[in-house]
Amino acid sequence: MVKDYLLVRTSQIQFFKTVPFYCQSKDGEFILYKQKDEILARERADANRYPPLFIHSRDKEKALKELTRRLNIELARQVASGGLAAIKAALSNIVREALAPDQETAMLALPETLDILFSNMDRNHTTMEYLTKIAITSDLLVEHTINVMTLTLQYCFFMDLPEKETTTLALCALLHDVGMSRIDKKIVESKKRLSEKEFSSYKTHAELGHDMIVLNTDFDVAVANVALEHHERLDKSGYPNAANILSQEGQLIGMIDSYEALTYQSKPFRKAKSPFKTLRMIKDEVIAGKFSRELFKNFTSCLTR
Numbered sequence: 001m002v003k004d005y006l007l008v009r010t011s012q013i014q015f016f017k018t019v020p021f022y023c024q025s026k027d028g029e030f031i032l033y034k035q036k037d038e039i040l041a042r043e044r045a046d047a048n049r050y051p052p053l054f055i056h057s058r059d060k061e062k063a064l065k066e067l068t069r070r071l072n073i074e075l076a077r078q079v080a081s082g083g084l085a086a087i088k089a090a091l092s093n094i095v096r097e098a099l100a101p102d103q104e105t106a107m108l109a110l111p112e113t114l115d116i117l118f119s120n121m122d123r124n125h126t127t128m129e130y131l132t133k134i135a136i137t138s139d140l141l142v143e144h145t146i147n148v149m150t151l152t153l154q155y156c157f158f159m160d161l162p163e164k165e166t167t168t169l170a171l172c173a174l175l176h177d178v179g180m181s182r183i184d185k186k187i188v189e190s191k192k193r194l195s196e197k198e199f200s201s202y203k204t205h206a207e208l209g210h211d212m213i214v215l216n217t218d219f220d221v222a223v224a225n226v227a228l229e230h231h232e233r234l235d236k237s238g239y240p241n242a243a244n245i246l247s248q249e250g251q252l253i254g255m256i257d258s259y260e261a262l263t264y265q266s267k268p269f270r271k272a273k274s275p276f277k278t279l280r281m282i283k284d285e286v287i288a289g290k291f292s293r294e295l296f297k298n299f300t301s302c303l304t305r
Helices: 010-014 042-046 057-080 084-099 110-119 127-131 140-160 163-174 179-183 196-203 204-215 222-230 249-265 275-287 295-305
Strands: 003-005 022-023 032-035 054-056
Touching: 003 057, 003 110, 010 057, 032 204, 054 057, 054 179, 057 110, 084 140, 110 196, 140 163, 140 249, 140 295, 163 249, 179 204, 179 249, 204 222, 222 295, 249 295, 275 295
Parallel strands: none
Antiparallel strands: 003 054, 022 032, 022 054
16 A cells, blocks of 8 residues: 555665665556665766655664664764865755655654764854855745754854753754645745735644654654744734743744844845844844843844854
8 A cells, every 4th residue: 555655755765775665666556676785876866867766664663763874974974074065065954854845754863963963063163153154045944944043053152051952952943943844835935925814824834843743753842842832922922822931942942033034034025134123123022022031132142242
């Protein structure tokens, strides 16, 4: 049955050795394409010269362990090569995997992946210069996610947070919008004001992301909380639940998410603002009771250091 087989992403074909691959015949029957302990050529995968390939659901756990191990070996090699290009490529690949549709299994590899990334980067000013200079030319959601993650790291390094807390917050930033992968792409990438119906659909990404993380991972509870809370505000003006009892992580990523959207994203009905003007707007929201005064002070300090 089709449900017994899981599609393998073309970008990951070369990372599997221990599990067999299957392809579908014209009649829809699944037939063996690659035996276990064989590796397919990376060049052919890069050129998209393989048919759609699948693994059997019974091999899922084994495949995930191998994928995690080999992806992280590749990531460690990339980052060890040094330079902005390597860091940019590593971050881009992480985000693409996290945001791709049906990526629940890929999310499980992220904590170890982030550990590898951070262990190869020092915590000094040079590191932050690399991170803040990362220029992403991919779609809006990937760019937004990397910006939020970078700003979150800048905050963590400025506050000299412990490595474990930094890794958790980075993971929170990375997955705060993961629910967007379940929203119509036309809505996610719209440059126009959303209609009431479209905005109602858009707002569901918070709960969708929360449920995806809870149901498919064993991450720190903060990661799921951030996915759910990053559009909530302390005065109950946010969504999806108009809650005002929020986690510190949810408040922080919510503020950074708002700052990034106003500063980096231009739309026909709203031009991107300078960092100073954005901070003034957020300060007004702090005064109105939407954001924490302490978090705002610390975030502003990390930006102006």
